[in-house]
Amino acid sequence: SYELTQPPSVSVSPGQTARITCSGDALPKQYAYWYQQKPGQAPVLVIYKDSERPSGIPERFSGSSSGTTVTLTISGVQAEDEADYYCQSADSSGTSLVFGGGTKLTVL
Amino acid sequence: QITLKESGPTLVKPTQTLTLTCTFSGFSLSTSGVGVGWIRQPPGKALEWLALIYWDDDKRYSPSLKSRLTITKDTSKNQVVLTMTNMDPVDTATYYCAHPRRYCSSTSCYSWFDPWGQGTLVTVSS
Numbered sequence: 343s344y345e346l347t348q349p350p351s352v353s354v355s356p357g358q359t360a361r362i363t364c365s366g367d368a369l370p371k372q373y374a375y376w377y378q379q380k381p382g383q384a385p386v387l388v389i390y391k392d393s394e395r396p397s398g399i400p401e402r403f404s405g406s407s408s409g410t411t412v413t414l415t416i417s418g419v420q421a422e423d424e425a426d427y428y429c430q431s432a433d434s435s436g437t438s439l440v441f442g443g444g445t446k447l448t449v450l
Numbered sequence: 451q452i453t454l455k456e457s458g459p460t461l462v463k464p465t466q467t468l469t470l471t472c473t474f475s476g477f478s479l480s481t482s483g484v485g486v487g488w489i490r491q492p493p494g495k496a497l498e499w500l501a502l503i504y505w506d507d508d509k510r511y512s513p514s515l516k517s518r519l520t521i522t523k524d525t526s527k528n529q530v531v532l533t534m535t536n537m538d539p540v541d542t543a544t545y546y547c548a549h550p551r552r553y554c555s556s557t558s559c560y561s562w563f564d565p566w567g568q569g570t571l572v573t574v575s576s
Contacts, residue, residue, distance in 0.1 A: 428496065432561070
């Protein structure tokens with residue numbers, strides 16, 4: 343079955359830039375989406391269609407795509423950004439949706 | 451404003467069938483392009499997509515769980531029901547329903563979830 347691969351953890355100091363990657367063979371054909379999940383809460387969409395930001399999401403959140411890897415970038419990380427982040431996409435046919443394994447962002 | 455809420459049993463026994471209901475507001479499953487999806491998350495683990503149903507009764511299932519899942523809709527009640535057969539302790543998870551957003555180009559359609567319900571924890575144990 344199709345898989346998306348994320349690093350288990352990323353750590354940054356406040357004010358620095360955090361980059362979380364997500365790799366998958368079908369990403370050149372399929373868009374990627376990113377969700378933020380804080381403990382005990384439901385996921386919240388922070389990026390859609392690789393790089394679009396929903397209304398209400400701070401400008402410090404951005405997304406990019408290059409080949410089989412997509413990247414969520416958080417510029418000027420704040421303590422409140424500490425959370426788990428999940429990428430989501432679809433297989434090459436687009437019929438089966440898939441989530442990455444998640445990345446725990448720690449703000450030092 | 452779109453809201454969704456999951457309901458169902460908090461405890462099921464192994465081999466039993468789980469039935470979860472998603473009750474939503476702010477949209478209608480009689481509207482073209484609209485759908486509801488289910489996603490689960492075992493404690494401390496990653497999200498896993500389960501199923502998706504659209505306004506036209508188009509249904510999509512996770513390939514690994516397809517044989518155990520059934521998704522249906524009741525448009526008049528603004529509800530979507532997910533059933534999962536032959537429950538096992540490894541199915542212990544928080545189950546979320548979510549509203550899929552959809553973008554269709556000339557060649558393909560793409561789906562993502564926004565917003566999500568609060569989730570309901572289902573424990574499988576004898």
